Amino acid sequence: MITKIIQEEKIQKAKKYIEKAESITIVTHVSPDGDAMGSSLGLYHFLSALGKDNVSIVVPNCFPQFYKWMPGAKEVVIHEKYPEFAEQLIHNADVIFCLDFNELKRIEKLGPVVDEAPGRKVMIDHHLNPGDFCKVVISYPEMSSTSEMIFRFICRLGQYELINKDCAVCIYTGMMTDTGSFTYNSNKPEIYTIIGELIKKGIDKDLIYRKVNQVYSENRLRMMGYVLYEKMKVYPEHQAALLTLSKEELDRFHYCSGDTEGFVNLPLSIDGVSFSVFIREDRDYIKISLRSVGDFPCNLFASRYFNGGGHKNASGGEFYGSLADAIAVFEKGLEEFNPNNV
Numbered sequence: 227m228i229t230k231i232i233q234e235e236k237i238q239k240a241k242k243y244i245e246k247a248e249s250i251t252i253v254t255h256v257s258p259d260g261d262a263m264g265s266s267l268g269l270y271h272f273l274s275a276l277g278k279d280n281v282s283i284v285v286p287n288c289f290p291q292f293y294k295w296m297p298g299a300k301e302v303v304i305h306e307k308y309p310e311f312a313e314q315l316i317h318n319a320d321v322i323f324c325l326d327f328n329e330l331k332r333i334e335k336l337g338p339v340v341d342e343a344p345g346r347k348v349m350i351d352h353h354l355n356p357g358d359f360c361k362v363v364i365s366y367p368e369m370s371s372t373s374e375m376i377f378r379f380i381c382r383l384g385q386y387e388l389i390n391k392d393c394a395v396c397i398y399t400g401m402m403t404d405t406g407s408f409t410y411n412s413n414k415p416e417i418y419t420i421i422g423e424l425i426k427k428g429i430d431k432d433l434i435y436r437k438v439n440q441v442y443s444e445n446r447l448r449m450m451g452y453v454l455y456e457k458m459k460v461y462p463e464h465q466a467a468l469l470t471l472s473k474e475e476l477d478r479f480h481y482c483s484g485d486t487e488g489f490v491n492l493p494l495s496i497d498g499v500s501f502s503v504f505i506r507e508d509r510d511y512i513k514i515s516l517r518s519v520g521d522f523p524c525n526l527f528a529s530r531y532f533n534g535g536g537h538k539n540a541s542g543g544e545f546y547g548s549l550a551d552a553i554a555v556f557e558k559g560l561e562e563f564n565p566n567n568v
């Protein structure tokens with residue numbers, strides 16, 4: 227038995243919206259990760275199995291190559307590539323599901339489009355501090371992933387039977403990737419009850435692991451070697467480490483979206499390092515990824531210094547300025563940040 231976490235009133239409202247809807251659009255955050263893709267595609271397969279034949283997924287920009295194998299991934303509409311079509315899908319939807327993000331700023335240029343769209347909006351998410359742009363807000367930060375919430379949501383609609391193998395594969399992928407293959411944020415027993423149910427639906431969890439983690443390009447592996455050997459700085463007195471990559475360095479390794487995913491976790495394998503930050507020169511700004519183990523709240527560090535946020539052990543932010551300035555801000559933060567005093 228799985229605990230009923232989502233409030234009944236929210237389930238009933240969402241149920242009514244789905245029943246009445248002719249067209250449904252699912253939107254998720256910029257640079258979609260495994261949970262963004264897994265939750266969106268999981269919900270997509272469920273709604274299709276329910277008989278909804280006008281369901282779309284819109285993402286702000288490209289998602290990494292290693293998620294392209296996911297069932298339904300080819301149907302996903304990328305706003306950056308097809309802006310008019312993507313905006314139309316959002317504008318014309320009777321119901322808009324906002325998955326795996328808590329603020330409109332996390333969908334960048336799609337923010338105003340969703341904000342102004344007339345459809346009923348339902349948020350399903352696990353980030354702290356949900357914004358108030360949705361009619362129904364299903365937000366539980368203690369959950370491992372939005373994908374786990376999609377499983378719970380479908381069950382609470384009384385539709386467990388409609389979870390087919392494709393749906394289960396997507397939900398599992400999101401749960402696995404948002405917990406670092408169940409190495410953090412994953413100590414609640416019910417996660418494993420859910421995994422048991424997904425395996426009963428026919429998924430091969432070992433194969434999913436290989437599809438996500440063992441399909442990298444040669445360039446990525448060489449860049450990983452480079453960043454660890456040449457670009458990692460360890461701050462033993464702060465139990466911290468920093469990785470950096472400039473635009474020029476990314477170009478040198480023919481960077482493709484997703485190639486640096488997971489780099490930020492690598493320094494955490496050093497004995498004594500419990501806070502790791504990766505600063506990367508992105509297209510228009512500097513992207514910061516932060517990870518911690520244990521009690522250190524890297525989301526508070528992200529919000530204080532990099533206009534960001536996220537979870538206690540996995541967060542991100544942005545910086546507008548030079549790479550050197552971003553590094554200086556990080557180092558100043560290391561000196562002065564006190565999690566008990568924010």
Ligand code: 5GP
Binds near residue numbers: 259353
């Ligand atoms: P990643 O480092 O994988 O890009 O992001 C890790 C987590 O940090 C995401 O799941 C998300 O919760 C959060 N995050 C990443 N970037 C941002 C950002 O710019 N703003 C906020 N508020 N959260 C972010």
Ligand code: MN
Binds near residue numbers: 371404
């Ligand atoms: Mn997530």
